[in-house]
Amino acid sequence: MSQEVDFLQRPDGEQIAWRRVAGAGPMVVWLGGFRSDMIGTKAQALAEWAAASGRGYIRFDYLGHGESSGDFQAKGTITRWREDALAVLDELTQGPLVLVGSSMGGWLACLAAVARPERVACMVLIAPAVDFTEKLMAPEIPPEGLADLERDGVWMRPSDYGDPYPITRTLLEDGARWSILGAEPVPIVVPVRILQGGADPDVPWRHALELAQALKGEDVVFSLIKDGDHRLSRPQDIARLIAAVEEVAS
Template identity: 75%
Template sequence: MGETSGFLGRPGGERLAWRRVAGAGPAAVWLGGFRSDMAGTKAQALADRALARGRAYLRFDYFGHGESSGDFRQGTVTRWREDALAAIDELTDGGDLVLVGSSMGGWLASLVALARPDRIRALVLIAPAADFTARLIEPGLDAAARAALAADGVWLRPSGYGDPDPITRSLLEDGARWSILPGPVPIEVPVRILQGGQDPDVPWPHALELAQAIKGSDVVFSLIKDGDHRLSRPQDIARLIGAVEEVGG
């Protein structure tokens, strides 16, 4: 049947773009990172794998990301969590899910697992940025950044991936509502974490803290010593697919 696509209506007239592969479950669900989209290398590799092997797979763009509608600057962790919950509730068949979360998507995957524990078979997390607003952004705010947030409600953070990242005061304030560290995090399904040792955005000790905070015993943390944040090299993609298959996705 190939991959189908469409838009999911959301409150306020917004629309979430999605793509879906019908196949055997448990379905893998891609949760992307901050300012990334469902057309990225890892998300596409998982789609190609689902098509080749007849596996169920869903990917989507959060509000203000990729092909979805909305102003990114109005996005918050609350809103993106709600998007993820709506996507799995309305676009999957009710069976078990393997959540595959990258960077911010690792935090959101954890929040979704806490909200829908009966649906989740396992988590596969790539450089999971749990609590990134409070733990990874706020400690690095200098006087100029704090002044911009106070005066304008937004700070344009330089990015190594293109245009600056708009960091809003509402994003930082809202993120505190969803803090899961230092734990314990009551997730007891199998969890696989892939983390680059040369990641400048999510240092490996931060990802390891999440691994240690998760209550379940079947948690495997894989440090890819020469890996970066994206972990999109062919060997990294192979590890990702292997982890998804190991947990049944």
């Protein structure tokens, strides 16, 4: 099952691809991960759940991801992907929202909730990779990668999920601007559910727990799936995700 793709025109001429399921609110908004897309297992499972349950749901691809236009290497930054997410919220949705963010999408969901507190009713985060450019990625860049970044402004990072992909100096420097983990609480007070794999090689569970502890709100539940990986896309993980969305959305 898939919905027809449509496109949101951005001021610079780029187009953000999106799909929607019509239904009752609050609308569920999917925010995918770094180099992921809106037809992945979790996003598609939520689309099927929304269609079956009569729930409004929208998913989209950031610039340089999936079916959206744009050069990932030349234009891809947290600033730009945050703008894409806010454009979707502002132009394609109405009323209260349930933000569901996976990995980088968890970070962008937090940034969106801070920017649009009057719109966000609750959140479900899967392996939230908040501040990942500064706290998770930068410390693991090998000496040859640092040399590439210094010389060329880009490093081709090996991946366990496919071909090497570009990490730019611009991405790393820009990401540091949007760090939310620090001395101050993260100003999000809505109910939040966090699903985190204990065997996640990309986002350590302690990193996700740090976010849970930093959130200003009290209605925060952190669920550790001890044998879960980063993707949390197994049938039992999908069931947990849908249950979490149903809980907070009700």
